[in-house]
């Protein structure tokens with residue numbers, strides 16, 4: 001049964017665009033770090049916070065500092081951004097952390113903040129892949145760095161892994177994965193490297209593995225991580241029991257999340273919006289007293305919900321769909337559902353529709369059939 005608006009969780013995403021250097025594969029809104037500019041941006045975030053507090057909103061159950069490199073905020077800035085916000089007692093507060101910053105001094109300061117979950121941009125445990133991706137950290141330093149995180153009391157640590165790199169093989173993916181699984185992690189997110197037409201990596205596209213090999217890499221990752229005791233709960237995400245990312249679940253379950261910072265995207269009571277992706281326009285928006293950026297004119301709440309909910313391994317709850325959109329999901333899609341089911345790509349379960357394991361790697365194509 002769906003939770004009503006009062007009991008549904010609310011999250012907050014903060015975008016910190018600064019990076020120490022640019023990684024060639026990255027498509028996010030990022031800016032080269034400069035102390036003065038970062039300080040001015042932080043003050044804009046504080047003014048956005050004031051606008052929201054004046055507007056009033058219910059308790060936050062998750063906060064997520066993403067970027068860019070949000071670990072370039074000082075501990076005092078992180079604490080100040082959170083101070084005075086209404087929070088649930090079990091609030092999950094995640095910080096994306098660049099491994100190169102992990103040091104006793106950094107963690108001493110960070111431990112004074114309410115951050116209770118860390119998401120590490122590891123990407124690979126193979127040195128040559130890190131170098132290809134322009135990452136500044138060394139794989140050989142990571143075990144000691146994670147040990148240090150544990151010593152400072154961090155018990156909920158996630159790491160990102162990128163697969164499908166040029167010239168990668170099934171063997172190199174297994175080797176990388178085994179090094180990840182030797183680390184004490186609660187959560188792993190696995191992403192396929194995407195090389196867009198305007199990417200600096202475009203000349204390497206020919207060296208990307210074939211679709212068949214990419215699918216084999218994905219399924220090897222799935223099987224191996226699950227054998228190591230993680231549960232796959234979303235197409236790209238794996239967690240030890242009790243350690244699913246509660247913030248990311250808001251996205252996939254169609255719940256509300258506020259967005260602070262330039263280029264940040266939010267979803268609030270049916271409105272999908274994005275703050276301006278340049279600092280001047282973002283500042284102008286705040287000076288005009290607006291808290292919601294531009295509404296997405298293409299937004300289709302129903303299609304959005306279907307695309308997100310079907311990413312979850314548990315699938316989409318049909319009663320929730322009906323209570324949100326006032327009509328039956330299956331009605332009018334009977335033929336398509338029967339075809340996809342016959343092809344072994346979806347499985348209707350008690351009250352749910354979900355993708356089968358073999359459909360996960362081609363999820364976008366399968367979900368498009370249902371929109």
Ligand code: SF4
Pocket residue numbers: 018019020021022023026027028030067068069121
């Ligand atoms: S550090 Fe992260 S956000 Fe910054 S450029 Fe590299 S991948 Fe992108």
